[in-house]
Amino acid sequence: MDKYLEYILEQMKMLLAIDSPSGYTQEVTDYLMEEYKRLGFLPEKTVKGGVLVDLESGDRANGVLLEAHVDTLGAMVSEIKSNGRLKITPIGGMNANNAEAENCRIITRFDGIYEGTCQLANASVHVNGEYDKTGRTFDTLEIVPDEPIADREAAAALGISTGDYVCFDPRTVITRSGYIKSRFLDDKLSAAVLLGYAKYVKDEKITLANRVYQHMTVFEEVGHGGAASVPDGVTEVISVDMGCVGEGLSCTERQVSICAKDSRGPYNFDLVTSLVKTARDMGLSYAVDVYPHYGSDADVALTAGYDVRHGLIGPGVYASHGYERSHVDGVLNTFLLLKGYLG
Template identity: 65%
Template sequence: MKPYLDYILEQTQAVLAIDSPTGYTANAARYVAGEYEKLGYKATITTKGSVLVEIGGKQEDDAIVLAAHCDTLGGMVKEIKSNGNLRLSPLGGMNPNNAEAENVRIVTKFDGIYEGTFQMDNASIHVNKEYNETTRGWDCMEVVLDEKVASKEDTEKLGISVGDVVCFEPRTRITESGYIKSRFLDDKLSVGILLGYAKYLKEEKITLEHKMYHYITVYEEVGHGGASSIPEGVKEMISVDMGCVGEGLNCTEHQVSICAKDSNGPYNYDVVTGLMKAAKEQKLDFAVDVYPFYGSDVDVTLSAGYEIRHGLIGSGVYASHGYERSHKDGVENTLKLLVAYCK
């Protein structure tokens, strides 16, 4: 599996390097579609902007979808302040507590991209005696532009306006010990895993028993990514998303997580059982967990009225929606579970 693992990490880093806060995902979607096409698959970008890929397989009336998402958290300019700095509104569940002091890129509609830093108002601890006591929130945080501006008018002259997208630096790093650290591993790590699985199927010349699609959605972080474009004949859908790591849960970054239940309720009993059986038979390092605060694309697919069996797996990811961390072991276990379960 090593060549496919190397490819997964390469593609994960490539996708992470493309800014794609939810609502601003066209560049990432085009890249992913192009990589599937390089592997020899037909990839379609839907009207909504997602990527739908035909993987192949025999039984068309009992098809399966594997879904991941390439949209991430981010921000949007909601106000240009009198001092020229920017007040933001979050895109998705971006939390200002763990985004403080992060570098950002402001994507204007017509005048290019500018850089800045997301800071607390009056961020100098030598000046602000309330620095330590201030609760970080969107109403007391701002983007300080890396431009010579001192007024709202100065910033507007740059072409920056309300509604512009603000992208946070992912700071991707893979350590010698195999840890993968970056913002937005949720869910670009799984996009890499699905590309690696597609490469594995193609190069090993494997024909699946059931027809398969890969579906890379673009609005998961705001709750409607998987609500449309499910092909006819699909009876099962599995979200390949991040596995939760934290207090009270079993999963570590070295494992593949199988979710039995999230905030929306239990996953399909037979699918969860089948995933566990495949993991046990292959002697994979896995955990089964109940996620306390979580929703996935397949939850949304069910809510949209599609009649499917549903499941959720993913490589264990620590510090979700912050500066996240996983490990090559978790990636490999996730890939091997897909190979074993879907064959």
């Protein structure tokens, strides 16, 4: 399994290096299209912009759709302030407390990319006597472009305008002890796991009992990623997303998490039971948890009216929607659970 784990981590780093907040995902999906083709598959772009691929083995009558998402949190310029700084509105669940002091890129529509930093307005402690008392919100934070801008007109002259995307640095690190630290492990880590599984099926010439499809969605962070493009014959939809790690939950970053229920309700009992049995029989390190503040692409597929069983698994991720942390063991356990469950 070492070569597949190495490939997964390599793909994770490649995906994380491509900016892709919800709605600005063409570059990352272009990359995925080329990578699937390189692996020997025939991917297709959905009208919505996601990537759908048939792993080309197994009975179409009882297909399984694996979903991961490559859209991330981010922000958008909502106003150019009189001093040339930029007010932003969050995309997805981006939290202002986690955005302060982060380096970022401002993606203009026609005039290139500018570097900048997200800062508290009047960010100098030696100047701002209210620094400690100021709540961090998207009304008190601003983007400071790394350009000689002193007013609204100067920013506009560079081509910066309302509606431009603001993308935050992921700051990806893999430690000597195997911990993976980065923004946007949710869900580019699991997207890489799906690529690893596709490579395994192709390289090992695996014959699957049921048809398996993969869908890399691009609107999960804003709530409608999995609302379309479920192929005919699919009876199970499994989101491979981040597993929650935190107080009151049993999962760690070194395990695969199997979700029994999230904020939208319970997952399919029989499917969850089969996933747990597979993990137990294989001797994997796993946890079954209830996520208090969570929704997945698999949930959305049911909301959209698809008549399918749904489940959710993923490597444990701590500090979700912030500077996240997982571990290579959690990645491997997730990969092995997919391998065991899908046969």
